[in-house]
Amino acid sequence: MANEALYQQRAERIEKAVRCEPVDLIPTLFMGQAFAPRWMGMTTAQYCTDPEGACAATLGTLERLGDVDGVNLWSVGYHTVNLSTQWLSKVLMPGKDLPDDALWQVVERETMTLEDYDAIAADGWQPFLESFLPKVVDMEMFQAHMGWLVNEYPHQLEKFKAAGYVPVVGGISTIPFEVLCGGRSMNSFFMDLYRDPARVKAALDAMVPAMVENAIAACALSGIPRAWLGGWRSASAMLAPKLWDEFVWPYYYDISMALIEKGITPVLHWDQDWTRDLARLKELPARTCILNPDGMTDIRKAKELLDGHMAIMGDLPAAILSVGTPDDVYAYIEALVRDVGPTGLILCPGCDGPIDSKPENFEAFVAASREFGRVS
Amino acid sequence: MKLLCIAGFLGSGKTTVLLELARTMTQTGLQLAIVENEIGDVGVDGGYVREAGLPVQELFGGCICCTLQTGLVETLRALEAQYAPDWVVVEPTGLAAPGDLMKTVRTYMPQIARSRVLTLVDAGRWEMLQQVVEPLITAQLEAADVIAVNKIDQVDEAVVARIEEVVRRANATAAIRRVSAVSGSGLGDLQGCLL
Ligand SMILES: Nc1nc2c(ncn2[C@@H]2O[C@H](COP(=O)(O)OP(=O)(O)OP(=O)(O)O)[C@@H](O)[C@H]2O)c(=O)[nH]1
Ligand SMILES: [Mg+2]
Numbered sequence: 001m002a003n004e005a006l007y008q009q010r011a012e013r014i015e016k017a018v019r020c021e022p023v024d025l026i027p028t029l030f031m032g033q034a035f036a037p038r039w040m041g042m043t044t045a046q047y048c049t050d051p052e053g054a055c056a057a058t059l060g061t062l063e064r065l066g067d068v069d070g071v072n073l074w075s076v077g078y079h080t081v082n083l084s085t086q087w088l089s090k091v092l093m094p095g096k097d098l099p100d101d102a103l104w105q106v107v108e109r110e111t112m113t114l115e116d117y118d119a120i121a122a123d124g125w126q127p128f129l130e131s132f133l134p135k136v137v138d139m140e141m142f143q144a145h146m147g148w149l150v151n152e153y154p155h156q157l158e159k160f161k162a163a164g165y166v167p168v169v170g171g172i173s174t175i176p177f178e179v180l181c182g183g184r185s186m187n188s189f190f191m192d193l194y195r196d197p198a199r200v201k202a203a204l205d206a207m208v209p210a211m212v213e214n215a216i217a218a219c220a221l222s223g224i225p226r227a228w229l230g231g232w233r234s235a236s237a238m239l240a241p242k243l244w245d246e247f248v249w250p251y252y253y254d255i256s257m258a259l260i261e262k263g264i265t266p267v268l269h270w271d272q273d274w275t276r277d278l279a280r281l282k283e284l285p286a287r288t289c290i291l292n293p294d295g296m297t298d299i300r301k302a303k304e305l306l307d308g309h310m311a312i313m314g315d316l317p318a319a320i321l322s323v324g325t326p327d328d329v330y331a332y333i334e335a336l337v338r339d340v341g342p343t344g345l346i347l348c349p350g351c352d353g354p355i356d357s358k359p360e361n362f363e364a365f366v367a368a369s370r371e372f373g374r375v376s
Numbered sequence: 377m378k379l380l381c382i383a384g385f386l387g388s389g390k391t392t393v394l395l396e397l398a399r400t401m402t403q404t405g406l407q408l409a410i411v412e413n414e415i416g417d418v419g420v421d422g423g424y425v426r427e428a429g430l431p432v433q434e435l436f437g438g439c440i441c442c443t444l445q446t447g448l449v450e451t452l453r454a455l456e457a458q459y460a461p462d463w464v465v466v467e468p469t470g471l472a473a474p475g476d477l478m479k480t481v482r483t484y485m486p487q488i489a490r491s492r493v494l495t496l497v498d499a500g501r502w503e504m505l506q507q508v509v510e511p512l513i514t515a516q517l518e519a520a521d522v523i524a525v526n527k528i529d530q531v532d533e534a535v536v537a538r539i540e541e542v543v544r545r546a547n548a549t550a551a552i553r554r555v556s557a558v559s560g561s562g563l564g565d566l567q568g569c570l571l
Binding site for chain 1: 508
């Protein structure tokens with residue numbers, strides 16, 4: 001089949017899964033942001049400083065894996081800039097702060113002050129972010145990143161499409177909690193929630209409009225109507241229910257609704273265990289979102305609660321990819337398809353395929369997904 | 377090779393306890409290796425550990441989500457191959473649920489002869505942690521073989537007793553000890569019930 005037709009077929013397959021409609025083959029996606037360069041013989045240092053190269057490594061990985069429908073999140077632009085802006089944290093860079101082929105490292109340090117909450121509440125998110133970023137990002141790289149997104153990103157996306165692969169997410173976002181928790185550092189942020197929740201909440205509320213706008217703009221720029229909404233520090237396994245109900249869920253709900261209204265599908269990329277609160281997802285309109293857990297959330301419970309309501313994307317655990325065997329992969333995917341498929345399921349590594357994933361495990365993932373994912 | 381995991385929320389005293397245990401364990405003739413979650417402000421890379429030349433491996437957890445567990449398995453395998461120590465003492469990040477960590481380790485390293493989880497409770501910040509991150513604290517308690525209520529120097533007896541009550545409800549079988557890691561009080565007894 002010509003690549004163009006293949007692309008169409010794969011894109012439709014994914015859309016059908018999102019709508020929980022029958023599919024011929026359960027869609028299968030790659031995700032392994034640090035694995036891709038490693039497998040393609042590129043250092044992480046180059047991956048972080050050469051955005052075209054990073055795209056080529058990702059596309060090369062897809063082609064080497066062969067029959068996958070597309071890619072979940074991958075490195076778009078300068079990878080560490082994305083991480084820094086998402087978590088308001090410095091990121092140690094391979095080739096600069098770390099050895100050439102080391103994994104980048106988010107620095108868990110307090111970069112944001114208590115007064116910054118008030119500044120955000122008073123002036124809004126965007127002005128604050130602009131004044132804050134120089135503390136955690138090399139601004140030259142940031143400018144290059146922004147320029148690349150506008151000028152080069154659309155061309156790179158065309159290459160994926162021309163090769164027949166669907167880039168699944170067009171924009172990256174999260175809830176304000178995750179961002180400020182990064183900036184304050186966990187310890188201080190949790191203390192803030194305890195001592196002065198109103199002060200924190202005023203800042204969180206003020207961030208929503210700009211964060212929504214940015215996510216919508218990213219989707220418009222990429223032409224991809226799906227946005228990645230990440231989360232792990234705000235997981236149910238971490239937070240007391242009272243706080244989760246007040247500082248986490250309303251934000252996922254509001255941001256998701258704002259995206260859905262624009263025809264964008266939120267991909268709730270939830271690392272850690274969110275089982276306790278899965279039922280809340282039923283509050284979102286049916287067949288408008290994707291839940292993307294990482295192997296820690298009880299995915300069978302998710303299926304039971306959300307069957308026909310929300311697609312589930314996941315969740316081959318990272319541990320199996322790096323220290324398991326192809327047999328482990330086969331067994332996992334077979335059980336996953338049996339228990340969570342065939343409709344409303346998209347097969348994908350949970351979290352992110354780690355840097356030291358064994359290539360044979362990724363190959364087994366694709367082979368097993370195609371074998372067990374064929375719907376008769 | 378045996379494994380001791382020292383869990384507990386951020387700042388609960390894991391490194392302080394680890395350093396003291398490392399000193400006394402080494403003195404009894406045991407060969408030790410150490411795995412640290414990341415070089416924090418108070419790391420293990422100084423003092424006694426350096427003098428004694430104990431092997432220290434860092435576990436990077438810039439994102440705790442998934443790389444942590446597999447990184448630990450690889451690190452343990454490497455330590456076993458290179459040093460074959462009697463014990464590896466692991467300090468994961470304060471955000472880790474040790475139950476998940478140990479499950480992964482036991483699955484992929486069945487050769488580990490014995491594994492023990494020590495969970496530290498931060499008595500000084502107990503109330504705050506219960507209000508904010510109770511599920512994480514409870515998970516850390518549930519996975520423990522031994523629980524040490526630390527920083528008892530910061531609170532009075534009644535508070536310690538109340539903490540112990542809640543701790544006991546979370547874990548019916550673990551040994552519970554009171555310690556003050558900075559002064560070393562209670563640590564000898566702790567080592568006794570751990571190893
Ligand atoms: N008052 C008091 N302070 C203690 C005690 N034990 C540890 N501390 C202090 O608590 C702080 C944190 O101790 P660490 O040993 O670094 O704690 P940790 O759990 O390793 O911290 P992270 O690795 O950052 O999660 C330090 O300032 C210690 O001196 C104690 O028993 N009493
Ligand atoms: Mg420590």
